[in-house]
Amino acid sequence: MHPLIRTILQRLALGGIALFAVSVVVFSALEFLPGDFATSVLGRNATPETVEAFRDELGLNLPPAERYLGWIGGVLRGDLGHSFAGRAFTPRAVSDIVLPRLANTLFLAAITAAIAVPVALLLGLMAALYRNTRFDRIVNAATLSTVAMPEFLVAYLVILVLAVKLPAFYAMSTLSPGMDLTEKLQAVALPVLTLSLVIIAHMMRMTRAAIIGVLASPYIEMARLKGVRPWRVILRHALPNALAPIVNVIAFSLAYLVVGVVVTEVVFVYPGIGQTMVDAVRNRDIPVVQACTLIFAATYILLNLLADIISIATSPRLLHAK
Amino acid sequence: MQNNSQGAPAVSRRRRSLSIASASLAARIGMIVVLIYLLVALFAPFLAPFGEAQVASSIPYAPPDGTFLLGTDQLGRDQFSRLIYGARNSMGIALATTLISFTVGGLVGVISAVLGGWVDQLISRLVDVIMAIPQLIFALILLSIAGSSIPNLILIIALLDSTRVFRVSRSVAMNVAAMEFIEAAHLRGERLPWIIRREVLPNIMPTLVAEFGLRFCFAFLTISALSFLGLGIQPPTADWGSMVREASALIAYGNLTLFIPAGAIAVLTISVNLIVDWFLDKASGLRNGQ
Numbered sequence: 001m002h003p004l005i006r007t008i009l010q011r012l013a014l015g016g017i018a019l020f021a022v023s024v025v026v027f028s029a030l031e032f033l034p035g036d037f038a039t040s041v042l043g044r045n046a047t048p049e050t051v052e053a054f055r056d057e058l059g060l061n062l063p064p065a066e067r068y069l070g071w072i073g074g075v076l077r078g079d080l081g082h083s084f085a086g087r088a089f090t091p092r093a094v095s096d097i098v099l100p101r102l103a104n105t106l107f108l109a110a111i112t113a114a115i116a117v118p119v120a121l122l123l124g125l126m127a128a129l130y131r132n133t134r135f136d137r138i139v140n141a142a143t144l145s146t147v148a149m150p151e152f153l154v155a156y157l158v159i160l161v162l163a164v165k166l167p168a169f170y171a172m173s174t175l176s177p178g179m180d181l182t183e184k185l186q187a188v189a190l191p192v193l194t195l196s197l198v199i200i201a202h203m204m205r206m207t208r209a210a211i212i213g214v215l216a217s218p219y220i221e222m223a224r225l226k227g228v229r230p231w232r233v234i235l236r237h238a239l240p241n242a243l244a245p246i247v248n249v250i251a252f253s254l255a256y257l258v259v260g261v262v263v264t265e266v267v268f269v270y271p272g273i274g275q276t277m278v279d280a281v282r283n284r285d286i287p288v289v290q291a292c293t294l295i296f297a298a299t300y301i302l303l304n305l306l307a308d309i310i311s312i313a314t315s316p317r318l319l320h321a322k
Numbered sequence: 323m324q325n326n327s328q329g330a331p332a333v334s335r336r337r338r339s340l341s342i343a344s345a346s347l348a349a350r351i352g353m354i355v356v357l358i359y360l361l362v363a364l365f366a367p368f369l370a371p372f373g374e375a376q377v378a379s380s381i382p383y384a385p386p387d388g389t390f391l392l393g394t395d396q397l398g399r400d401q402f403s404r405l406i407y408g409a410r411n412s413m414g415i416a417l418a419t420t421l422i423s424f425t426v427g428g429l430v431g432v433i434s435a436v437l438g439g440w441v442d443q444l445i446s447r448l449v450d451v452i453m454a455i456p457q458l459i460f461a462l463i464l465l466s467i468a469g470s471s472i473p474n475l476i477l478i479i480a481l482l483d484s485t486r487v488f489r490v491s492r493s494v495a496m497n498v499a500a501m502e503f504i505e506a507a508h509l510r511g512e513r514l515p516w517i518i519r520r521e522v523l524p525n526i527m528p529t530l531v532a533e534f535g536l537r538f539c540f541a542f543l544t545i546s547a548l549s550f551l552g553l554g555i556q557p558p559t560a561d562w563g564s565m566v567r568e569a570s571a572l573i574a575y576g577n578l579t580l581f582i583p584a585g586a587i588a589v590l591t592i593s594v595n596l597i598v599d600w601f602l603d604k605a606s607g608l609r610n611g612q
Contacts, residue, residue: 021451025463032467148591150543152550152566153584156573164576171574259458263547267570277459278551281466289466297455 007312015305022297023075026290027068030058041084057082075294081287094291098276102295104175105265105272108188108195109257116196116203117250123200124207124249131212139204146201151260155194155267162190173268191268198260203253210245214238244311251307255300349600352593359590363410370403375558378403383572392582395568401579404560408583411561412549413590415476416542422480423541424534427487432518432526434488435495436504446492449485457482458544462553470553479541486540490533494526528605535598539591546587562587 042050055061058081062070074081080094127136146154163171173187214220215238223237224230262274269275277292279285345353362369371389372378379390379398386393392401434442452460461478468474498504499522507517548554549563557564562583569580 018451018454022455025451025455029463029467144595145588145592148539148595149588150546150550150563150584150591152547153581153588156566156570156580156584159573160578160581164573255456259456262458262462263550266551277462278553281462281553284466284469286466289463293455293459293463296459300456300459301454 004312008309011305011308011312015301018301019298022301023072023294024068026293026297027071029286029290029293030060031064080291080294083288084285085283085288094287097288098273098291098295101271101273101276104270105261105274107184108191108265108270108272109254109261111185111188112192112195112199112257113254115192116199116253119196120200120203120253121207121246121250124204125211127204127208128211128215140208143201143205146197147205151194151198151263152267154197155191155264158190158194158197159267162193171268173270175271188270191264191270194264194267195257195260199253199257202256203249206249206252207246210249211238211242213245214242217241240314243314247310247314248307251303255303258296258300258303346600348596352596352600355589355593356597359409359413359593362406363413366406366410370400370406372400372403374404374407374560375399376403383577393579395565401565401582404565405562405583405586407560408562408565409586411555411559412542412546412563412587415472415555415561416538416545419476419480419483419541419545420534420538422476423483423487423537424530426480427484428491428530430484431488431491432495432522433514435492435499436514436518436522438499442492445488449488452482452485453489458547461544461548465548465553470556472555472559475545475548475554479544483537483541483544487533487537491526491530494529495522498522498525528601532598532602532605535594535601539594542587543591 042054046054060067071081078095080098082091083094083097085092123139127139130136159171163169169186169190171190173191175184175187179187220233220237223233228237261272262278264270265272265274266278273292273295277289277296280288280292371391377398378400379394382394382396382398384390384394384398390400390402392405395401395404430445434445460482464478465474468478504517504521507521545554546561546563546566549561550567552564552567555561555564557568565583566580566587569577569583573580
């Protein structure tokens with residue numbers, strides 16, 4: 001088998017194992033609940049019969065392996081169970097709660113990625129090419145302090161400047177069903193800016209390091225010494241080899257976005273999945289927490305997997321392997 | 323790494339030249355800031371004019387004056403005193419977390435590297451699984467099961483962070499474990515604890531010290547973020563993350579109180595980063611014989 005295909009298949013298998021392991025961890029969340037949780041979910045007036053029916057529905061009377069299979073089967077069919085909140089009266093399907101919020105979060109993340117990725121790559125490339133100049137030092141100091149700051153501080157600084165001192169935007173990003181695209185874009189402007197600032201700082205630093213690493217290799221020096229034009233050195237010699245680290249940088253930052261989104265959504269009261277998860281943790285609404293964890297973890301694993309595969313598939317060394 | 327092969331004494335002799343006098347301006351500023359923070363945390367009860375949870379004024383959200391230097395919060399507690407106690411709680415909890423994650427992660431990492439074989443494989447795969455879930459998300463699901471209390475918080479973050487420490491200490495210890503002097507010690511019949519203490523640890527110390535600073539920042543930021551979300555340190559315990567949360571409703575009215583605890587968090591992490599940067603520069607310079 002071509003080494004390229006073999007490596008990619010290996011990575012796919014590893015990704016599959018990681019997803020399986022994550023599903024087991026998420027599934028076991030229900031195992032560790034205290035024995036009386038059914039009563040606390042259903043309220044004090046629950047009869048022993050309703051408690052028993054509730055335990056039956058969660059499958060708590062079945063052996064763990066069987067319960068896992070039933071649960072993961074449901075997850076794969078999009079059935080994530082029912083929320084604990086308001087359980088005694090009207091049970092709501094977890095998917096009805098989570099999916100609309102997921103769409104909002106994806107909207108936020110997609111716009112952030114579309115802005116942050118090109119800006120960060122450009123800044124990182126320039127900082128690497130103009131290494132140790134004033135430009136490089138200023139960009140470095142700015143990104144170092146952004147990386148070391150908590151996300152909520154960045155968010156509130158953005159609010160302070162663009163919503164309080166200069167009232168151009170609202171400090172809260174609420175979405176309502178009737179909004180058109182322009183209104184929606186205006187509503188997400190501040191969270192997008194916050195997330196962009198945070199991930200641009202990370203991504204730019206890593207891009208700079210990756211490019212500097214490649215530019216320091218002997219074959220670049222060789223190309224320069226034999227008189228290859230500077231732009232040709234960058235495009236033909238440096239870029240193909242820097243592609244893999246850069247793709248990894250992008251994936252890492254997007255994976256970081258997954259986490260940054262939680263805090264940012266809470267600051268801006270944005271109706272996304274991060275906010276949903278925080279509320280669910282506060283109310284100990286385990287099925288919703290499970291669903292959110294699965295979505296976050298799966299996104300994280302798939303992004304990293306995708307980056308791995310792209311960097312393997314574009315790696316000059318593996319492409320031309322004998 | 324290569325010229326460390328003389329073993330432990332060589333490193334400790336070189337480390338003597340790692341003195342504060344050689345620190346850059348940025349690193350010195352960082353050290354002074356960290357020192358001030360530590361002093362404030364240690365002497366909090368003497369410095370704070372009011373108690374941590376004491377309702378000192380009948381006026382909530384009072385503006386700063388001579389008695390209440392930073393005004394009062396929503397319950398009429400003195401913000402300045404809460405900020406001082408916050409240094410103790412926020413830093414203390416992050417420090418406890420980092421100490422546990424280092425003891426567990428560092429020890430298991432070194433043992434895993436020195437033993438190798440199936441033990442190493444088993445632990446490494448387990449760590450891979452834990453690291454496949456973003457840390458904040460993992461912390462959230464564990465907190466939703468266990469509930470938010472300070473011991474739970476410390477144990478959960480320490481457990482999750484110890485995986486990072488494990489990876490770092492394992493990989494540096496692997497490099498050291500491949501050296502001849504380790505093999506020599508094995509052949510002379512030295513026991514595992516002796517080898518780890520006398521041969522491996524002194525050689526991986528600089529890396530671990532730098533990692534300790536970074537992990538402290540990370541634990542500190544994670545706990546602050548959780549407290550900010552209302553899922554970390556719970557009231558009435560004063561802590562900077564929850565103080566930001568409590569003051570956040572006021573920013574819409576142009577009240578900037580929340581930037582004081584938020585700034586306190588950022589200044590500390592930036593300072594620790596400056597020290598770590600200097601330390602890493604210095605340590606790699608020493609290793610190259612400068």
